[in-house]
Amino acid sequence: MRALHDVSLTLPRGQITCLLGTNGAGKSTLIDLILGLTSPTAGSLEVLGDTPRNAINSGRVGAVLQTGGLLPDITVKETLELIGATFPTRRAYSDVIERAGLGDLLSRRVGRCSGGEQQRLRFGLALLGDPELLLLDEPTAGMDASARRHFWESMRSEARAGRTILFTTHYLDEADAFAQRIIMLDKGQIRADGTTEEIRDAHAxxxxxxxxxxxxxxxxxxxxxxxxxxxxxxxxxxxxxxxxxxxxxxxxxxxxxxxxxxxxxHSLEESFVELSSAGPDNSTR
Known part of the structure; x- marks a missing residue:
């Protein structure tokens, strides 16, 4: 069984790209490949001109995943300092705290933070190494409306500064509002790749x-x-x-x-449903 088949893409510097797909479409596999957590059985993969593992180890790639990676018995501030010490160079803590909206959480133990607050902490940790590429897997899961709005304002600022962002989400309104490019995966293949308007015009x-x-x-x-x-x-x-x-x-x-x-x-959601149910003969690249 192939999790991904004939997937080829390039992410330009400073672009916000959304990866959409139903469960099992291949999104997690692609994220794992970029993070060096698994290796392709065929083809090749370069991240910032290097192997995924080297790009990760150099701090050039940051990631916000949905679960794991946090110690519940230390504070948010201690977590930032602990992880920050592992980077040869890092962003200023004050900048990370402001960007991730962590100012009111610094003295709180991680285990007492809500799911959305823990996601904000993961975002802050991803920024610590001042990465060139940010991978965000359902980054706003558990966040309230205010936190989501602050998060995406920060993402736009990061992209304007030249940071490349690839994110997955189940909130199609987020993809519609914030992504400059949308890639739709279905059964391990790219069914559509373009702006929201291009996808609507082509399929809707x-x-x-x-x-x-x-x-x-x-x-x-x-x-x-x-x-x-x-x-x-x-x-x-x-x-x-x-x-x-x-x-x-x-x-x-x-x-x-x-x-x-x-x-x-047609809405983006309707296009997504249409493309997800289409067979290979109806797909486009």
Missing amino acids: TRTVRASFPAGVPASLLRAPLPGALHREHTATALTITTRDSDAVARYLLTHTSACDITISA
Whole structure:
């Protein structure tokens, strides 16, 4: 069984990239490969021009994982100092504390921190070595809305400073709002790779909605409309899912009494579901 098949990608400096995929899609395997926790059975992998292990050992790669790596009986401050001492060079503690939002947690024992607070600590630890590449596996899991907002503001600042960021998330709104590039994995293969807009345009249908004050004509429910995939209606409104929204809108304007016509784009979530259920013949790179 191949966890990954024919996966080829390059991450430009300073780019925020999101890795999306269902459970078992290959995300964790790819993260493990980049972190040097496992080795590819075929092909090759370079991280910052070096082997993954060397890049990690030099402090050029930082990672925020979901679990593990924390001692519950020492304080947050002691944890930062303990890990910071292992780096030949490191960022100033004050900078890390501000970036990760740890100021109010320094004297608290790690075991008494919530799941979201522990994630903030992992983020701070990942920044200590002043890495060029940050790998974030579900980085905001357990964080409240305020902490999530602060986290992503920090990530944008890190990217502007030239840091490369690769993250996974189950919050598709985070991918939509913060990723400059999205890579969708499914069954170990890349199904899509591009900006949110590119993925929507390439794979998404659109929804056309129209009002009919005098009632939706029965004939329109059976009429052959361009690219129409699905129709729903009430007494005075019609909703059409289509791959050719412009043609459907033109038809409604020129052949019917429709008014208040609107066209809405597919959401990233709908694109994700569509791509995750597509077979190899429907995939794109």
